[in-house]
Amino acid sequence: MDQFARWVRGFQGPSSLVKALRVPVQNFIHTEELGAFVLLAGAVAALVWANTPWSDGYFTFWHNHVSFDIAIFHPDEDLEHLVNDGLMAIFFFVVGLEIKRELLHGELSSVRRALLPATAAVGGMAGPALIYFAFNGTGEGAAGWGIPMATDIAFALGVLALLGRRIPGELRVFLLGLAVADDLGAITVIALFYSDAISWTDLGLALAVFAVMALCIRIGIRSVAFYAILAVIVWLFLLESGIHATLAGVAIAALVPSTPQVRRQDYAGSVDQLLTEFRSEIAQGNEEEAEAIVGEIERLSGETEGPLERLERQVHPWVSFAILPLFALANAGIVFTTGTISAAVESPITLGVFLGLTAGKVIGVFGMAWLAVKVGIGRLPANVTWAHVFGVSLLAGIGFTVSIFISGIAFDERELVDLAKMGVFSASVVAGIVGYVVLRWVGGRGAGAE
Numbered sequence: 234m235d236q237f238a239r240w241v242r243g244f245q246g247p248s249s250l251v252k253a254l255r256v257p258v259q260n261f262i263h264t265e266e267l268g269a270f271v272l273l274a275g276a277v278a279a280l281v282w283a284n285t286p287w288s289d290g291y292f293t294f295w296h297n298h299v300s301f302d303i304a305i306f307h308p309d310e311d312l313e314h315l316v317n318d319g320l321m322a323i324f325f326f327v328v329g330l331e332i333k334r335e336l337l338h339g340e341l342s343s344v345r346r347a348l349l350p351a352t353a354a355v356g357g358m359a360g361p362a363l364i365y366f367a368f369n370g371t372g373e374g375a376a377g378w379g380i381p382m383a384t385d386i387a388f389a390l391g392v393l394a395l396l397g398r399r400i401p402g403e404l405r406v407f408l409l410g411l412a413v414a415d416d417l418g419a420i421t422v423i424a425l426f427y428s429d430a431i432s433w434t435d436l437g438l439a440l441a442v443f444a445v446m447a448l449c450i451r452i453g454i455r456s457v458a459f460y461a462i463l464a465v466i467v468w469l470f471l472l473e474s475g476i477h478a479t480l481a482g483v484a485i486a487a488l489v490p491s492t493p494q495v496r497r498q499d500y501a502g503s504v505d506q507l508l509t510e511f512r513s514e515i516a517q518g519n520e521e522e523a524e525a526i527v528g529e530i531e532r533l534s535g536e537t538e539g540p541l542e543r544l545e546r547q548v549h550p551w552v553s554f555a556i557l558p559l560f561a562l563a564n565a566g567i568v569f570t571t572g573t574i575s576a577a578v579e580s581p582i583t584l585g586v587f588l589g590l591t592a593g594k595v596i597g598v599f600g601m602a603w604l605a606v607k608v609g610i611g612r613l614p615a616n617v618t619w620a621h622v623f624g625v626s627l628l629a630g631i632g633f634t635v636s637i638f639i640s641g642i643a644f645d646e647r648e649l650v651d652l653a654k655m656g657v658f659s660a661s662v663v664a665g666i667v668g669y670v671v672l673r674w675v676g677g678r679g680a681g682a683e
Contacts, residue, residue: 268553269391272634275558276565283566291566316563317641320556322468322482324634327552328416329486330545337491337541340410349611350410353602353622357411357629358382358418360597361589368585377582377643379426380653381589381660383419383635386412387553388661389628392669399676401616408625411598419635420483427642429475439470439481447488460485477642491541500537504530557634564637567651567658576648577655586656590630591663598626624672630664632657 282291295313310318332341341347361381369375389412393405446463454460464485472478507526514523538546567573577583602622605611613622640653 268550268557269387269394271554271558272387272561273391275561276633279562279565280567280569283568288566288568295563295566313563316560317638318472318478319468321560321638322479323548324482324552324556324560325420325479326482326486327545327549328420329483330489330541330548332413332417332483333486333489333491334541334545335410335413339413340406341414347410347414349602349605349613350407351414352605352611353598353626354411354414354418356597356599356601357384357415357594357626358422358597360595360600361593364593364596365585365589368581368588372581373646373649374580374582374585374652377586377640377649377653379419379422380636380639380643380657381586381593381632382415382422383632383639384412384415384594384629385631385633385635385661386416387557388631388633388665389625389668392628392631392665393672395669396672396676400621400672401614403614403617404621404625407614407617407622408628411625411629415629416635419639420480423477423639423642424480427639428477431475432473435470435474436476439467439474439476442467442470443484443488446485450488450490479638489541489544491539493537493539500533503533507533560634560638564641565654565658567654573651573655577652580652582649582652583656583659586632586636586653587660587663590632590636590657590660591627594630594664595623595626598629599623602626618675620675621672624668624675627664627668627671630668631661633661636661 279291282288296311298311299315300310335341340350362378365378365381366375369377386409389408390405393400393408442463446460446467449459449463464481467485468478468481471481507530511523511526511530514520514526599622602611603619606613613619636657637654640650640657644650644653
């Protein structure tokens, strides 16, 4: 309690407010960095399982069907699709929360700050798509142009974590802004180009429930269980509508309020008064009254944190340490044989994905960032050099999670999905290793600002 009191007294205005807003970003980056290793473990486990004598069990397990009969809803999906359409909706919910946070408080919160990472992200989506399209403009692979557009923020931040203090902290923030803008672009692509024939009735019902959620938030209803039920209903209607159901997570995240119930400016004074009363009750031996005061302080502390920050803090670890590794376990299982490797080497799909993520990301991210600075619409962050930007543009080629996700919705044939995944795997490994080597070399040289 004494430590808590010292923290409250130290909360004295704008500088403390900036620090308070920075904490969610630091926690987000830390969780992503640790989550990258768990995600990698899930992917490795899937690859090992799929290439052992028990590989049939791997595919049989994930193709087991699960059906529900809930009133007017009758979803019937195998386990793989339940993970991809269901649990990944929670992943996209967290993505939506981080996009909103960045738009309100982070690198995308002002036009001046957003221009460089946003411009780099546009290049990082256009470059890979164009390179892929050059190899697959027509034919069975044409639908996969969105696969190499995405950057896996967990793995990219994980590589930066290995570099420690060799790189400036501003580079992590730049990568975060770039990846969040990239996520926003990937979500738009999924919504516009990777949805099936639309059932307007189900879509209309989803929008109606969504409007009810917005109204309830507006009038101040705070029950998490209530909104969770409505969120599931929105997801079910979208699942039936033809719009990819995971987009329900992004849409619902946009509704989450960011404003706390108790202003930070008022918090310190209120808690100071409560601490004075707490000491008085303790001195008089009134334990129950003192406990009640502690409860009031806890309530005030909770209400000082906005729902956006609180939900991201609570849900993000579950996504990083459970949902994404499970997604990797369900989707990364590819059987490597002489035949499949030979087919991948000769496939324009694999080649398009590989070159899109490795060459396309570098050309797009670095090229558009350089152009933005040269024409004066953006500037490099402090302590960040062009060599750093080049290294980050390489790391942007780590496509893993969202690229694999788009592979599964771009193609219906398992063979085409596997060819795309091989391109994603190989490109992500090359991009991660080369990006790490470049940034380590830059850090070792102690590159200064140009």
